[in-house]
Amino acid sequence: MSVTSQSPSNAAYRDPFFAGIILLLWVLLALFVLYPLACLFGRAFVDGGTISLQPLLDVLNNPHHRRAFGNSLILALAVGVGGTLLGFLFAFTAVRGGLSRRVIGFIDTATLLPLISPPFTISVAILFSFGARGLITYDLLGIKGFAIYGFMSTAAAEMITYFPIAYLTLRPILASIDPNIENAAFSMGASRARVFRTMTLPLSMPGIANAFLLLFACSLADFATPLILAGNDFPVLPTEAFLQITGQFDLRGGALLSILLLVPAAVVFFLQRYWLQGRSFVTVTGKAGSRSSVEILTPAMRFTLFALCGAVSIVVIYFYALLLFSSLVVAFGANHTFTFKHYHVIFTEGLPAIRDTLIIAAIGMPLGGIYGVVVGYLVARKQFWGRQSLELASMINYALPGTIVGIAYLLAFNDKPMELTGTAAIIIACYIFRYSPTGIRATIALLHQVDKSLEEASESLGAKSFTTFRRITLPLIMPAFFTGLGVVFIRSMTAISATIFLISINWTLVTVRILENMTELSLGPAAAFSVLVVVIVYVVLFLIGQMLARFRALEGGRVESILGG
């Protein structure tokens, strides 16, 4: 990276504006990431005032836990690779497929669904469709006693759930690669495969690496999907940690198991950094020519890409049709009489949860979006002492399973002077520090592609660093900002694992009501709540997209979608 060679190591601290921001970030990270983690470590390793590693050794010596550790790695690897491939396929098709706006709109809608659905929806839909009496396995194909539980179904469910994150990360990256470069190579006689292999793929590498990292971490931390689909022969660590705490009442064991999860998350993080180090991916240089419309894909290729994306989209839409159906019948599988009564229930009894969730999401969204862009910008653009640690610290809450983050927050913020339990603030803080890494990664990936000379030109013409950031960098990273903002909002509407420990008598959440309904066998209200969440998120994302389009039009720039394309 050119940045490394040009900047003195502590340049950012000499600028009072950035020094202040960095300090503020460290205070926030110390408070909301490191301190809770320290409380958790204290609980795990300190026994009656003395530090002991014996509990950790006990965990490592247990073959069942070792197996779960291995399984977690295999699963995360599979989901990371598979989900990134799927995301790349969608992003590439959307950007290069030459599809009409309407078709892209359809694909966008389908890919958004898994991202914005409340927990368990995909797992339960898979269970209903492919289980022993599944609509597809039994009713359609006539397979008796199909064994659904295990690695394959868990990996498939997680891939479908998380690939939209890869899509969101990769699409702005691919969109910012000037097709002229590809076309130039093509017109000079390179084959299509060669152009793809030597230009498109390497240029999108920062995005691919980031997408893989995000998906790997998502899968590593996911407990809801394996809880429903993994069965008994495929234990994974987050589920084991959850069971250790909520089943065995063993907080220490659960904490230890999830501390183990930090190891692979950190390894992947450093591998990815090491790998991207010293490579240049600059494609936005300020010198780019006008866009050419020459196509790099043959019609047959475009059709294949479209068919693949279409097939996946249809599967996703089928899952959600199932959800909509179960929200509109008396009891799914038993009584298929049409009814609105589940919606009546959620808008009467469920109203406080809906209101609380919306307030919390509305506050968390802008804060999370700003936080993501600021951290991403500083990490990618500024040199300062502790930069790598800052980046790593910002990723910790994302990589840890939610149950652990929830318990850590509960331990850290239950007592004075930092008593936050029972407030909305603890839930908002949890969302911001847990779900902004998508925005951070998106900002970093985008900035890896933007030549620093743009900002240097601005600074050498006398602009202050804040002005440069606002006038030059900010418009460039807007897509990443909206990706981050969108993800924080979506997660605020859909997350459960951490927040189940943070809700209180004053503040409750829709997702908790969904889980509650599922355990009460009230599939109807659970489905109705889920449909409502999907609708709200769509409406809000659409409104943000509209505002962004207006903002863009005023500034005379390109119109970007909320998805950052």
Add this chain to the structure above:
Amino acid sequence: MKLINRALKHVFAATTMTAALVVPMTSTYAAETLNVYSIWPENWARPMLQEFEKASGIKVNFLRFSSGEALARLIAEKGNPKVDVLFGGPVETFGAGVKEGIFEAYKPPSAAALPARFKHEGGMWTAIADDPLVFMTNKKFLADNKLQAPTSWNDLLNPAYTNMLQMADARTSGTAVTRIFSVLEVNGRNEDKAFDFLKKMRKSIQTYTKSGGGGTLPVGLGQAAGGIFFIVDALDTKAKGYDVEISFPKEGIGSAAEGIAMVKGSKNPEAAKKLIDWATSPAMQSLYAPNKINFVPAHPTVKTEASLAAILKDAKIIPIDDEYAGANRKRIIERWVQEVLNAK
């Protein structure tokens, strides 16, 4: 101009954040209030606690958690408890809570009338209901396989059930622990014999679910053929319209009490005691039947609702010996994980 706008946005965000912090503080003003974690689902806890509000004039705020989550929260909040009472949930959870030192001893007047297995010796918890286990099978599955509903533990070893039963995982569910102790009791507490049976039954298991009622919907839908559940969950499945049959093994099956306890460090101890007095007395337990809550009342003077009593009439229910279960629970679960769960 833009900068001002931006600054205004920050101010707005900061104000809403502060508002969010202040609102809950100002909203806890009422005269006498009581904060409760309920392990009973909302649709049972809400009517009961509303009746208590009417009877006592005390305002009750409650939040529902699964037993493990409620306990994990109470342990984490130990230094500064947020609630006064833990309401409902298997006695097992209360036993684990006693070990963690999260409860305050209180013996309600009704405790004297209860048999020993319905109360903690030191008064740390008291039972409010009893909940027997049952076999629940999908009727369509029975018809397809020309089977009768199982009436013996050994019926569950029938090859027709291979890979078709769902029941709870002993690491997470009190239902499962009660089930395993039932098998121990019917085998005269001969552990090797009991585990021999459990290992054989493993072949019939499709998956062990995390919660006690986790398998009821799959059985209702026919994804699984059957399982062993608490009677409340089984009757709820039936009430939802799923075509299931409830039966009992002739050798006998266990039952678990549901409890209530005061949280140590409660900020409203007098109100907490009033709720415990009320819940352990016939005042609350006579409301189970009108509210269609299929628990067996713990208080001896409250009659079991007629249709529930009819189902239980011929059932052989074995009370699980609390002392024996408490002393061996951990070891038995570990053995179950090693020999049964990880077998196959």
